[in-house]
Amino acid sequence: MSGGGGAESGESSGGDTLPRLQLAALDAVANAIVFTDSRGVILWVNAAWGTMTGYSRAEVLGQNPRILKSGAQSRAFYGELWRTILSGRVWRGELVNKRKDGSLYTEEETITPLCDPDGKVTHFIAIKQDISDRKLAELALRESEERARKAASELAIAKERAESADRLKSAFLATMSHELRTPLNSIIGFTGILLQELPGPINAEQRKQLEMVRGSSRHLLALINDVLDISKIEAGQLEVRREPFDLEACIERAVGAVRPLAEKKGLALASSVPAGVGQVVGDPRRVEQVLLNLLTNAVKFTDRGRVSLEVASDDDRVRMTVRDTGVGIQSADLAALFQPFRQVGSGLARSHEGTGLGLAICRRLAGLMGGDVSVESEWGSGSAFTFALPRRWGNR
Amino acid sequence: MTRHVLLIEDNEQNRYLTTFLLEKSGYRVTSAVTGPDGIELARGGAFDLILLDIQLPAMDGYAVAASLKADPRTRGVPIVAVTSHAMVGDREKALASGSQGYIEKPIDPETFVSEIERFLPSRGVP
Ligand SMILES: Nc1ncnc2c1ncn2[C@@H]1O[C@H](COP(=O)(O)OP(=O)(O)O)[C@@H](O)[C@H]1O
Numbered sequence: 001m002s003g004g005g006g007a008e009s010g011e012s013s014g015g016d017t018l019p020r021l022q023l024a025a026l027d028a029v030a031n032a033i034v035f036t037d038s039r040g041v042i043l044w045v046n047a048a049w050g051t052m053t054g055y056s057r058a059e060v061l062g063q064n065p066r067i068l069k070s071g072a073q074s075r076a077f078y079g080e081l082w083r084t085i086l087s088g089r090v091w092r093g094e095l096v097n098k099r100k101d102g103s104l105y106t107e108e109e110t111i112t113p114l115c116d117p118d119g120k121v122t123h124f125i126a127i128k129q130d131i132s133d134r135k136l137a138e139l140a141l142r143e144s145e146e147r148a149r150k151a152a153s154e155l156a157i158a159k160e161r162a163e164s165a166d167r168l169k170s171a172f173l174a175t176m177s178h179e180l181r182t183p184l185n186s187i188i189g190f191t192g193i194l195l196q197e198l199p200g201p202i203n204a205e206q207r208k209q210l211e212m213v214r215g216s217s218r219h220l221l222a223l224i225n226d227v228l229d230i231s232k233i234e235a236g237q238l239e240v241r242r243e244p245f246d247l248e249a250c251i252e253r254a255v256g257a258v259r260p261l262a263e264k265k266g267l268a269l270a271s272s273v274p275a276g277v278g279q280v281v282g283d284p285r286r287v288e289q290v291l292l293n294l295l296t297n298a299v300k301f302t303d304r305g306r307v308s309l310e311v312a313s314d315d316d317r318v319r320m321t322v323r324d325t326g327v328g329i330q331s332a333d334l335a336a337l338f339q340p341f342r343q344v345g346s347g348l349a350r351s352h353e354g355t356g357l358g359l360a361i362c363r364r365l366a367g368l369m370g371g372d373v374s375v376e377s378e379w380g381s382g383s384a385f386t387f388a389l390p391r392r393w394g395n396r
Numbered sequence: 397m398t399r400h401v402l403l404i405e406d407n408e409q410n411r412y413l414t415t416f417l418l419e420k421s422g423y424r425v426t427s428a429v430t431g432p433d434g435i436e437l438a439r440g441g442a443f444d445l446i447l448l449d450i451q452l453p454a455m456d457g458y459a460v461a462a463s464l465k466a467d468p469r470t471r472g473v474p475i476v477a478v479t480s481h482a483m484v485g486d487r488e489k490a491l492a493s494g495s496q497g498y499i500e501k502p503i504d505p506e507t508f509v510s511e512i513e514r515f516l517p518s519r520g521v522p
Pocket residue numbers: 293297298299301324326327328329337342343344345352353354355356357358359360383
């Protein structure tokens with residue numbers, strides 16, 4: 001090798017000091033080093049080699065490095081190795097070898113052949129390093145990378161599935177909404193036209209029956225709206241607006257809408273809104289929907305007395321309480337009240353029209369606006385439903 | 397002078413219903429079943445108002461409105477969108493695509509005509 005020649009040319013005195021120093025240095029380096037003759041017989045090993053293999057120097061001098069063979073490499077592997085170095089070329093590679101105690105380790109090895117002036121190989125210098133720890137670390141890294149990749153791809157698949165399910169739900173709701181309303185539009189429309197006598201006069205019985213058609217179709221529309229609303233909410237597809245609006249106007253509209261119903265039943269209907277309730281941030285249509293539902297229930301489940309809407313307000317919240325003097329609700333039924341399709345104590349024989357969806361929708365809508373609906377009731381003497389709404393919902 | 401309304405609506409019963417209500421109130425109605433036919437008619441005629449169903453097959457009402465607003469021949473005619481979706485955002489989408497008005501189905505036959513009347517350009521100006 002040319003490296004040795006360079007060192008020698010720098011030598012100025014003490015003919016045998018330098019080789020001793022060089023050998024001492026080789027003995028001290030961290031890499032394992034072994035010198036062999038051209039057949040592979042070990043001539044010298046350094047200290048690191050002993051540490052790596054577990055053999056002492058004395059034990060291995062004159063031996064062949066095949067004592068380290070673990071059986072992990074094939075015959076062909078060694079054949080290729082020998083072909084390379086015997087032809088005078090450097091071999092680099094990794095091997096799994098066996099220590100004296102039988103344990104296995106992975107080494108990274110460079111074998112450099114030394115040639116005489118005729119080009120004939122005379123010796124080999126092998127320099128090696130135990131890379132078992134690095135191998136283990138690499139393996140662990142590969143495994144954890146693999147796990148991470150797998151987790152990421154599973155997550156992506158799950159996300160994709162969820163998103164396509166959401167898209168499907170949303171498209172389904174939109175289609176249902178359209179498909180159900182289209183025929184209802186002509187049923188309600190034509191009934192209205194006939195009742196207005198636009199095509200020609202109708203008699204009293206015809207009017208009576210057409211009014212029944214109109215009542216039923218309006219009821220059907222309310223049911224469709226409720227079912228679509230609850231499905232949209234459950235599917236996370238219902239968005240609520242976030243805008244400042246005049247709460248008092250909203251309350252007046254809701255109370256106005258149930259007034260005919262209350263009058264028909266001979267119930268007193270009163271609302272008290274303190275001056276300066278002012279503006280609230282939320283979705284006015286949805287707030288009105290909640291109030292209308294609570295008021296309609298109150299009128300529906302009250303035969304005598306009064307229904308009132310009281311509003312209390314502070315800096316943070318508005319509390320709207322719909323109070324009635326109706327049948328009330330048994331305490332055992334209070335928990336199920338806000339669950340979809342629950343009508344209290346009615347079983348299949350329903351005495352009141354409805355879907356049992358109203359309160360479920362109310363509570364969810366209120367929740368979407370950062371509020372809540374709660375109930376207090378005394379069986380036989382009346383109920384109070386309170387819709388609490390933050391003034392500045394979300395505070396953004 | 398009789399007001400002329402272009403109705404673009406794919407459902408036969410709903411088309412009859414709207415046409416009937418408008419004609420009873422003295423309007424003249426021309427109707428189209430698809431978006432492209434509606435656009436074609438709008439380009440050729442002088443309409444005072446376009447009543448546009450949003451849920452049309454193939455080319456939906458938003459696309460129809462956008463194309464009517466992009467064409468100088470039809471740009472000036474007010475559009476009222478009629479939708480049975482009633483999803484949040486429908487109204488905003490309809491208004492953004494160029495409609496002046498927005499009516500939800502089912503329509504109320506008693507108030508329908510007066511509702512769309514608000515979107516007609518005022519009379520008397522030649
Ligand atoms: N103000 C009330 N007084 C007595 N019972 C009520 C009142 N409000 C609701 N309820 C009970 O709660 C049930 C569920 O109400 P709701 O969800 O609005 O459905 P629906 O009105 O369609 O029956 C009603 O069927 C009724 O039994």
